[in-house]
Amino acid sequence: MFTNTSLSTPAGPFTAIDKNLETPTISAPTAHLTQSRNLTEKLPYWLVNVPPSQWPAECPAFLRDLPAKSIAILSTPDAEYKRQDWETVKEIVRSNRIDLFQRVPSELRRYLEFKAHIVAQYGSIMRFMVKERLRWGDGDADDLTPKGRPFEFDEDIRILYNDWPYGVEEGIVHLVVWTKFELEDDPATDDLTPQARNEIDDYVTRTFRSRMPAEQVIWFKNWKSLKSVHAVEHFHVMLYQPDMEFVKEVTQGDVPMTARF
Numbered sequence: 001m002f003t004n005t006s007l008s009t010p011a012g013p014f015t016a017i018d019k020n021l022e023t024p025t026i027s028a029p030t031a032h033l034t035q036s037r038n039l040t041e042k043l044p045y046w047l048v049n050v051p052p053s054q055w056p057a058e059c060p061a062f063l064r065d066l067p068a069k070s071i072a073i074l075s076t077p078d079a080e081y082k083r084q085d086w087e088t089v090k091e092i093v094r095s096n097r098i099d100l101f102q103r104v105p106s107e108l109r110r111y112l113e114f115k116a117h118i119v120a121q122y123g124s125i126m127r128f129m130v131k132e133r134l135r136w137g138d139g140d141a142d143d144l145t146p147k148g149r150p151f152e153f154d155e156d157i158r159i160l161y162n163d164w165p166y167g168v169e170e171g172i173v174h175l176v177v178w179t180k181f182e183l184e185d186d187p188a189t190d191d192l193t194p195q196a197r198n199e200i201d202d203y204v205t206r207t208f209r210s211r212m213p214a215e216q217v218i219w220f221k222n223w224k225s226l227k228s229v230h231a232v233e234h235f236h237v238m239l240y241q242p243d244m245e246f247v248k249e250v251t252q253g254d255v256p257m258t259a260r261f
Helices: 016-022 028-042 068-074 086-094 105-122 125-133 194-209 244-250
Strands: 157-161 172-179 217-220 233-240
Touching (some): 194 217
Antiparallel strands (some): 157 172, 217 233
């Protein structure tokens, strides 16, 4: 009986196909995202969301000595930021956790740069607001003397867009109601007194809820510790999917600074 004693043909070299079976293929977009994330994680906060061609040699002055919350926001890539939807916004206001509002990271950077620019040009944010945005005078204390009691005269009130709105979803319009009169706080709670809260709510009802569904209107007033403009009294109003002609009417055609800077 004939027996084949020859050795079997040795296996061929490990081919590219074989390698693909053992090493998963990473698609180009996935690889790009992975590389981008790894790069972002190594970047200092003052370079995140900035194109490499625009990287400064050192941290800009307007981004130095920031609180931890701001640094954490600036360290986040815009692509990873989740905008707050209407239900979240309502819950933040209902629970009075106003500190949970924050801006889109790149918008926070622009806002801080804008503030530095305004202070250098006008001396203070307050002077800029009174003179250029509210058109109430040159920014002196006398320019903010009210004509009457809270909400008695329209000339003591001005409704404008929030120049640098929080990072909320599209369709939420963020306005600020500026007043020459004081909205009284309770020193013990750093919050509005019941009387001031009722006065604001009545005004919001007359001005906004009378023109659109009440459930699409909310308002809040920042705690003193969270205010970006301390010298001029104001509170915030957010409208969910309002008629933009109505917004144009109440703001007198205002255009926010974020669209102009």
